[in-house]
Amino acid sequence: LAPRSSNGIAARFGRAAPVLRLYHGLPLARFPAxxxxxxxxxxxxxxxxxxxxxxxxxxxxxxxxxxxxxxRALALLPHDCHWQLTHIGAGPLAGQLRDQAGELGLADRIDWRGACDQAGVLAALRASDLFVLACRVSADGDRDGIPNVLMEAQSQKLACVATRISAIPELIREGETGILVAPEDAAALAQAMGQLIASPDRRAAMGDAARARIEMDFAIHHCIAPLLPRFGLAPPQPVGEKTVKYAAGPRGSGAVAD
Structure with missing residues (x-):
């Protein structure tokens, strides 16, 4: 659980027992710099x-x-601001969103790639300059916690423009690894994107800081370390970019690299 999630649970059900707060983490062996x-x-x-x-x-x-x-935010960017958007993913709103893009005059600037495997996602991230995600709380209450794609983007040294909801501010440090705006605010989103589109040096600095933060606080071996002893497992030992396995403490010797 991220802190904001655990605080919400505690507020609803009380703190009868301590809550162990953990991020899900990113396997950096699959997302090298x-x-x-x-x-x-x-x-x-x-x-x-x-x-x-x-x-x-x-x-x-x-x-x-x-x-x-x-x-809507992309449509608000100045006409002399030149950009292209690659989107990866599928879903029930695909047709509706393609129609909206056409109505806004954006159709020729967006590459809708649909679902891709991890290699395709990684290649797209590495070919890009800026990651954008405009998460919101749906009418039925559905929301993201920390979208894994934000971790993946930051692992590839991409500055991120995202929304200030749920636990996203626990990942993206405002002004350091990206820019956060209020959800549902297309104008603020356009302004944030415009700032970073025009500032390659700032994007690069944010990207470097983002990768460093992922390695420090969101690498999976850091995130699961507090959990392993509760299952009688030895603490993890990161071994470069290799795959790491975990053996039970009494019977194994901890982490073993493939």
């Missing part, structure tokens, strides 16, 4: 039509992901 030539990339700033800033978003096409808000 991008190669230097990818991480540095060209300094696109949206002024050159031939070199549009590459935006990317990954998420199901459902209400809580707020893609209708993202499309």
């Amino acid at each position: 991008p190669p230097p030539d990818v991480a540095t990339g060209p300094a696109r700033d949206g002024r050159d039509r031939a070199q549009p800033v590459r935006l990317v978003s990954v998420g199901r096409l459902v209400d809580k992901k707020g893609y209708d808000i993202l499309l």
Whole structure:
């Protein structure tokens, strides 16, 4: 559980027992840092039509992901701001959102790729300049906690523009690894995207800080370490970018790299 989630549970049911608060973490063996030539990339700033800033978003096409808000925000960007959006994901709102993009005059700027495997997601992240996600709380109360795609994007040194809901502020540090805006606010989302589209140096600094934060606080071996002793398992020992297994304390010797 993230702190905001555990606080909500405690407020509803009381604190009869301590709550162990853990993030789900990211397996960095599957999301190594991008190669230097990818991480540095060209300094696109949206002024050159031939070199549009590459935006990317990954998420199901459902209400809580707020893609209708993202499309409205993109339509608010200045006409001389050149960008392209790659979206990865499928869902019941696909047709509706494609229609909305067409009505807003954005159809030729968006590449709807549908569902992709992990290799496809990783390649898209590494080919992009900025990650955007406009999560909201749906009418039925459905919401994200910390979307895993935000961790994945930050692991690839991407600055993120996202919304200030649920536990997202526990991952994205405002002004350091990304920019957060209120949900449902297309104008604020457009302003935040516009700032980072025009600032490749700021994006790069945020991306470096984002990767460092993922390695420090959200690597899976850090996140599960407090949990393992409760199951009689030895603490994890990270072994570079290799796969790590965990053996029971009394019978095994801890982490074993494949």
